[in-house]
Amino acid sequence: ARKLILDTDGGVDDAQALMMLIANGKTPDAITTVFGNVGLDAATRNILTVLEVAGKGSVPVHKGADRPLTQPVIDAKYIHGEDGLGGAPRPARIPDVASTDGVGFLIETFRAAAKAGEKVDILMIGPLTNLALALRLAPEIVPGIGQLTIMGATVYGRGNTTPAAEFNIYADPEAAAIVFGADVETLVAPWEPCVTHFMTGDEVDALLAEIPDSPEKTFSAALVDHARKTTVGYGGPDHFRFVDPLAIAAVIEPELVTKTIRASVDVALAPGIARGMTVVDPSGRLGTPMVTLIEEAKVDRLVALYRASVAYRVTA
Ligand code: BDR
Ligand code: CA
Numbered sequence: 146a147r148k149l150i151l152d153t154d155g156g157v158d159d160a161q162a163l164m165m166l167i168a169n170g171k172t173p174d175a176i177t178t179v180f181g182n183v184g185l186d187a188a189t190r191n192i193l194t195v196l197e198v199a200g201k202g203s204v205p206v207h208k209g210a211d212r213p214l215t216q217p218v219i220d221a222k223y224i225h226g227e228d229g230l231g232g233a234p235r236p237a238r239i240p241d242v243a244s245t246d247g248v249g250f251l252i253e254t255f256r257a258a259a260k261a262g263e264k265v266d267i268l269m270i271g272p273l274t275n276l277a278l279a280l281r282l283a284p285e286i287v288p289g290i291g292q293l294t295i296m297g298a299t300v301y302g303r304g305n306t307t308p309a310a311e312f313n314i315y316a317d318p319e320a321a322a323i324v325f326g327a328d329v330e331t332l333v334a335p336w337e338p339c340v341t342h343f344m345t346g347d348e349v350d351a352l353l354a355e356i357p358d359s360p361e362k363t364f365s366a367a368l369v370d371h372a373r374k375t376t377v378g379y380g381g382p383d384h385f386r387f388v389d390p391l392a393i394a395a396v397i398e399p400e401l402v403t404k405t406i407r408a409s410v411d412v413a414l415a416p417g418i419a420r421g422m423t424v425v426d427p428s429g430r431l432g433t434p435m436v437t438l439i440e441e442a443k444v445d446r447l448v449a450l451y452r453a454s455v456a457y458r459v460t461a
Contacts, residue, residue, distance in 0.1 A: 154181025154271025155188025209247025231371025310421030
């Protein structure tokens with residue numbers, strides 16, 4: 146199988162997504178972290194925490210960009226909690242980072258792959274800054290990039306952070322424009338299907354009740370509890386929405402995606418109400434479509450992959 150890099154901003158659903166990857170046999174070969182849901186230090190700490198909880202402390206973690214290309218840093222602590230993990234219990238110790246040069250790591254990895262005639266896949270569930278920097282500094286890496294999967298953007302222009310923009314794009318629109326402009330095969334889990342693919346609170350409770358208690362389950366349960374409370378707190382239903390986990394699930398099991406749109410994607414950069422909005426063009430007028438955007442996926446399969454993460458146990 147191809148190597149897989151996870152690029153993440155260390156929020157609550159990033160943690161769930163990483164647990165799902167590990168529990169379903171897709172542990173990333175390396176992880177790069179980025180500012181986003183929380184600051185870079187907290188994001189990195191959170192990812193190291195998940196790896197420790199999951200008994201995967203040997204996965205190398207490279208700290209990446211701590212800010213967007215041009216604009217000031219934003220975060221989403223109002224969603225993910227002050228610590229970015231919604232206060233989930235933490236192990237006494239966490240592993241060390243492998244390096245503080247995430248962008249350099251991406252460049253080296255993709256460059257080496259390109260040279261060897263190979264490809265490495267990358268799954269991005271935070272702002273797109275690290276890959277944008279790598280593409281700008283070393284455009285020759287493109288042939289080494291395999292499947293790029295992104296949680297981010299909107300298909301129909303209904304954002305979560307602004308009326309027009311989704312968080313991962315709005316947090317660094319210039320980076321997103323660079324990444325979507327690259328000649329790379331891309332799969333996107335946009336915001337809209339993340340809202341329509343969910344488990345109800347009752348379904349989550351029933352699932353949790355079936356699974357025996359363990360430290361891993363306690364950690365997962367704290368994450369899902371926080372996600373539900375946040376959705377309710379913002380006036381939504383008591384749902385656990387598949388956000389980053391939707392993108393992750395599509396990588397673990399591509400067949401669970403049942404409906405997509407093929408398009409090219411560009412990003413509105415002008416200041417004002419549309420900044421960070423993604424323009425999705427199936428017509429080819431903005432360029433050759435290189436992006437597949439998920440519209441529908443099998444919820445029962447999402448639930449099954451999620452269940453595996455709650456039932457996951459570290460084995461000696
Ligand atoms: C994005 O923001 C965060 O809440 C999620 O982790 C995801 O990266 C969704 O807009
Ligand atoms: Ca994220």
